[in-house]
Amino acid sequence: MTIATLPPPAPLPAEPPAERSNYLNVSYGVVSWLLTKDHKRIAILYLISVTAMFFLGGAAISIVRLHLITPQGALVSADTYNRLFTMHGVIMVFFFLVPVAPAVLGNFCLPLMIGAKDLAFPRINLLSWYLYVVGGAWTLYAMLTEGVDTGWTFYAPYSSQATHYNVVPTLIGLVLAGFSSLFTGLNFIVTTHWLRAPGLTWFRLPIFVWAMYATSFISLLAVPVLAMALILLMLERLLHIGIFDPALGGDPLLFQHLFWFYSHPAVYIMILPGMGIVSEVIPCFARKALFGYKFVACSSLAIAFLSFLVWAHHMFVAGITLYAALIFSCLSFLVAVPSAIKVFNWTATLYKGSIAFETPMLFCLGFVALFTSGGLTGLFLATLGVDMHVHDTYFVIAHFHFIMVGGMVMAYMGGLHFWWPKMTGRMYSQWWSRLAALIIFVGFFLTFLPQFVVGYNGMPRRYYQYVPEFQVWNVLSSAGASILAVGYLLPLGYLFYSLRYGPRTGDNPWGATGLEWQTSSPPPRDNFAVTPTVYRGPYEYDTGKAQNEP
Amino acid sequence: MLESGKSAWFPPEGSTTAAHVDLLLYFLVAVTASVGLLVAFLMFYFCIKYRRRPGAGRPAKTNASHALEWFWTITPMFIFAVMFIWGAVVYVDAYHAPADAIPIYGIGKQWMWKFQHPEGQREINTLHVPLGRPVQVLLTSEDVIHSFFVPGFRVHMDVLPNRYTSVWFQATRPGDYHLFCSQYCGTNHAGMIGTVVVMEQADFENWLSLHAEGSLALEGRKVFLKYRCISCHSANSGARAPVLEGLYGSTARLNTGKAVVADDAYIRESILDPGAKIAAGWENIMPTFRGQVSEEEIYALIAYFRSLKRGETPRRVEDYPPPTATPPINTTAPDGRASDGRASDSKPSQPAQP
Numbered sequence: 001m002t003i004a005t006l007p008p009p010a011p012l013p014a015e016p017p018a019e020r021s022n023y024l025n026v027s028y029g030v031v032s033w034l035l036t037k038d039h040k041r042i043a044i045l046y047l048i049s050v051t052a053m054f055f056l057g058g059a060a061i062s063i064v065r066l067h068l069i070t071p072q073g074a075l076v077s078a079d080t081y082n083r084l085f086t087m088h089g090v091i092m093v094f095f096f097l098v099p100v101a102p103a104v105l106g107n108f109c110l111p112l113m114i115g116a117k118d119l120a121f122p123r124i125n126l127l128s129w130y131l132y133v134v135g136g137a138w139t140l141y142a143m144l145t146e147g148v149d150t151g152w153t154f155y156a157p158y159s160s161q162a163t164h165y166n167v168v169p170t171l172i173g174l175v176l177a178g179f180s181s182l183f184t185g186l187n188f189i190v191t192t193h194w195l196r197a198p199g200l201t202w203f204r205l206p207i208f209v210w211a212m213y214a215t216s217f218i219s220l221l222a223v224p225v226l227a228m229a230l231i232l233l234m235l236e237r238l239l240h241i242g243i244f245d246p247a248l249g250g251d252p253l254l255f256q257h258l259f260w261f262y263s264h265p266a267v268y269i270m271i272l273p274g275m276g277i278v279s280e281v282i283p284c285f286a287r288k289a290l291f292g293y294k295f296v297a298c299s300s301l302a303i304a305f306l307s308f309l310v311w312a313h314h315m316f317v318a319g320i321t322l323y324a325a326l327i328f329s330c331l332s333f334l335v336a337v338p339s340a341i342k343v344f345n346w347t348a349t350l351y352k353g354s355i356a357f358e359t360p361m362l363f364c365l366g367f368v369a370l371f372t373s374g375g376l377t378g379l380f381l382a383t384l385g386v387d388m389h390v391h392d393t394y395f396v397i398a399h400f401h402f403i404m405v406g407g408m409v410m411a412y413m414g415g416l417h418f419w420w421p422k423m424t425g426r427m428y429s430q431w432w433s434r435l436a437a438l439i440i441f442v443g444f445f446l447t448f449l450p451q452f453v454v455g456y457n458g459m460p461r462r463y464y465q466y467v468p469e470f471q472v473w474n475v476l477s478s479a480g481a482s483i484l485a486v487g488y489l490l491p492l493g494y495l496f497y498s499l500r501y502g503p504r505t506g507d508n509p510w511g512a513t514g515l516e517w518q519t520s521s522p523p524p525r526d527n528f529a530v531t532p533t534v535y536r537g538p539y540e541y542d543t544g545k546a547q548n549e550p
Numbered sequence: 551m552l553e554s555g556k557s558a559w560f561p562p563e564g565s566t567t568a569a570h571v572d573l574l575l576y577f578l579v580a581v582t583a584s585v586g587l588l589v590a591f592l593m594f595y596f597c598i599k600y601r602r603r604p605g606a607g608r609p610a611k612t613n614a615s616h617a618l619e620w621f622w623t624i625t626p627m628f629i630f631a632v633m634f635i636w637g638a639v640v641y642v643d644a645y646h647a648p649a650d651a652i653p654i655y656g657i658g659k660q661w662m663w664k665f666q667h668p669e670g671q672r673e674i675n676t677l678h679v680p681l682g683r684p685v686q687v688l689l690t691s692e693d694v695i696h697s698f699f700v701p702g703f704r705v706h707m708d709v710l711p712n713r714y715t716s717v718w719f720q721a722t723r724p725g726d727y728h729l730f731c732s733q734y735c736g737t738n739h740a741g742m743i744g745t746v747v748v749m750e751q752a753d754f755e756n757w758l759s760l761h762a763e764g765s766l767a768l769e770g771r772k773v774f775l776k777y778r779c780i781s782c783h784s785a786n787s788g789a790r791a792p793v794l795e796g797l798y799g800s801t802a803r804l805n806t807g808k809a810v811v812a813d814d815a816y817i818r819e820s821i822l823d824p825g826a827k828i829a830a831g832w833e834n835i836m837p838t839f840r841g842q843v844s845e846e847e848i849y850a851l852i853a854y855f856r857s858l859k860r861g862e863t864p865r866r867v868e869d870y871p872p873p874t875a876t877p878p879i880n881t882t883a884p885d886g887r888a889s890d891g892r893a894s895d896s897k898p899s900q901p902a903q904p
Contacts, residue, residue, distance in 0.1 A: 392699070
């Protein structure tokens with residue numbers, strides 16, 4: 001069948017006791033990193049890139065939040081403001097949220113979790129990273145020279161005809177980055193199908209792998225549509241071919257349909273991996289099998305499927321027909337069902353557990369709370385009668401950030417802290433990291449709860465100035481954002497510190513049962529000395545037996 | 551709101567729709583808060599009760615319960631069904647304007663709102679409406695997409711170029727309400743704001759008569775003559791195009807055998823893209839007026855057609871014999887009063903306007 005069934009390689013020669021060979025020390029030098037085909041090293045490359053992007057996007061929004069302290073706008077001009085929120089949105093969505101979990105954690109963990117030596121196509125994996133970097137460079141060039149002021153949604157005809165800024169280079173960057181995630185998705189799907197260790201049946205896969213698999217399918221099917229939409233937009237902008245602009249005979253709603261056909265599934269590209277991470281972490285620290293494993297696994301696939309059928313819920317007041325609005329509202333409620341199933345199952349997993357509050361667990365419990373809040377407010381937006389009021393207001397901003405920042409970034413932090421000892425072989429400060437989890441959780445609520453209120457009061461998004469009665473909520477939100485910023489800077493400090501000064505951990509510091517923990521930390525170049533054979537499911541915490549224990 | 555002393559927590563409830571939306575909101579808050587707090591309570595309770603104690607062994611496995619799984623898979627669907635239906639009812643209600651709604655013609659452009667009342671008033675960034683009567687705002691854009699959003703009324707509609715959308719509301723409290731553009735439209739998007747002024751019926755009537763320069767329909771009649779539409783769309787037996795009397799709101803039969811309602815969008819399309827839908831029994835000989843006629847003039851034409859009753863089509867200019875001699879010009883008008891309308895009225899030499 002595959003590599004997985006080949007006879008196991010001869011055991012490695014006895015290692016020196018001081019430092020075992022691992023993927024970090026197997027070779028040195030910049031070239032050995034830039035030309036690496038090791039999924040673990042590529043994950044580290046991604047980790048560095050997405051972290052840089054995260055802080056760039058964060059810097060942009062910090063200026064925005066400061067600016068919004070006064071109703072007239074405190075800091076920057078209207079055009080600068082518009083370019084700043086666009087920079088925040090574009091960078092955070094396309095260069096942080098979409099790649100962060102698959103490209104960093106998925107890249108690192110997926111082969112380890114299924115007992116493979118690497119992804120199916122290591123060279124394509126490296127190509128993905130280069131596409132990401134080149135795409136990021138184009139976009140940053142566009143952002144940092146003249147900037148772009150369309151918002152991350154690029155609605156035509158504003159983006160295609162009206163704006164004078166750097167739309168085309170940005171779009172080139174996004175198309176390249178899109179193909180980066182498409183190739184990663186392709187790689188993950190093939191890897192999951194073909195490189196599973198012997199005995200690792202589909203229903204023995206960790207939920208994280210299920211989530212990656214579902215995410216990959218969304219990428220594979222949706223990214224081409226995004227690329228199409230953006231290329232058409234470029235054609236219209238450069239050659240004045242009428243596609244979206246009515247003045248040229250186009251239809252502006254067509255752009256919205258195409259854009260959201262990608263961008264709604266894309267929010268599940270962003271959040272599904274987070275659900276996967278939480279499904280790994282909660283069982284580990286509760287010492288319980290994941291409650292309702294099959295329901296959780298299948299709900300990932302259900303989300304991936306249904307996510308393609310709800311895009312026009314972004315367009316309830318955009319001028320679609322009444323029947324379209326009714327159908328898309330109904331389907332949007334349906335996609336909430338699998339998410340609800342997951343939340344109930346995570347909660348039930350805690351029941352009669354033995355719960356430890358290590359940092360990854362704190363982040364993941366925070367995820368469940370914030371994601372649930374975000375999901376429940378999503379129901380308001382799926383409800384036609386409420387959406388027609390809160391559409392394009394800060395209510396939507398708050399909802400989106402509850403899912404994406406409260407949900408996904410919390411889950412990513414949880415995953416990063418969970419697998420950090422696996423990636424580096426070192427442990428970070430428990431005290432500082434718990435403090436960071438707490439600060440992020442509190443700062444998040446303070447930042448985004450006021451936005452629900454000001455949104456229902458009618459403050460539209462993308463306003464560089466606003467009417468005075470909205471000020472109190474904006475000041476509260478900005479104050480919360482400053483706390484949140486501290487929370488995000490802290491991990492940068494203590495994680496870096498741990499690289500050099502953190503105590504060395506054992507191979508499996510959390511006592512987890514997943515395959516990735518059954519090899520050394522950091523793992524050797526080929527992940528496992530001997531390809532493991534799998535005898536059981538991923539979460540048998542009642543016996544404490546690892547997946548490869550007979 | 552502009553009205554001082556209002557709560558910062560909640561927008562004013564200024565329309566019939568607002569009451570419906572808020573009631574729905576209360577329902578959603580109640581349901582979601584119950585579920586959210588239940589989950590939060592359970593998590594918190596489990597985390598305290600089942601926290602890891604020193605020396606404790608591994609907890610036993612809890613067998614998954616299929617009944618429980620199906621319970622929390624099916625139950626949300628019923629709750630969601632209620633939300634969906636209730637939301638749809640509110641939305642459908644906001645979608646269909648009552649037949650007796652006052653039509654107001656609105657245009658969005660970077661970065662201002664222009665409104666025209668049927669009585670002829672024009673407003674920029676302000677919209678006066680009467681209390682207690684349904685008002686329908688027909689909307690289009692001259693450039694990019696905008697969105698007409700009055701939070702106090704809980705109504706919201708995107709404003710698209712080359713296309714009509716509409717929104718309706720019935721104000722329930724006098725006062726000033728914010729009008730925002732909520733679809734990002736460029737540099738001064740945040741400055742594309744205005745005020746909706748809700749007036750008592752009597753005040754509104756008073757306001758209407760204060761500023762009128764003649765009705766929008768009258769203006770439309772001038773546009774109709776200006777572009778010489780009358781040359782073909784005349785009421786003569788030998789007309790080259792259908793007569794437009796009583797057209798508005800009727801069902802027009804097309805040469806494809808289909809029928810369409812002759813509404814605002816149909817009239818606009820027929821002016822800008824005459825070949826798109828051709829009335830049964832007629833050839834398409836009409837040139838497009840795209841690029842010549844402005845959105846405001848189309849609105850005026852629509853208002854005119856709306857008012858055009860049987861027998862009211864103006865006569866073609868060609869029906870009048872040309873003048874055989876120029877009327878003598880009165881050069882004796884003292885101190886330049888010829889430019890004054892009141893003075894001109896008294897001049898017997900002026901030919902009567904048709």
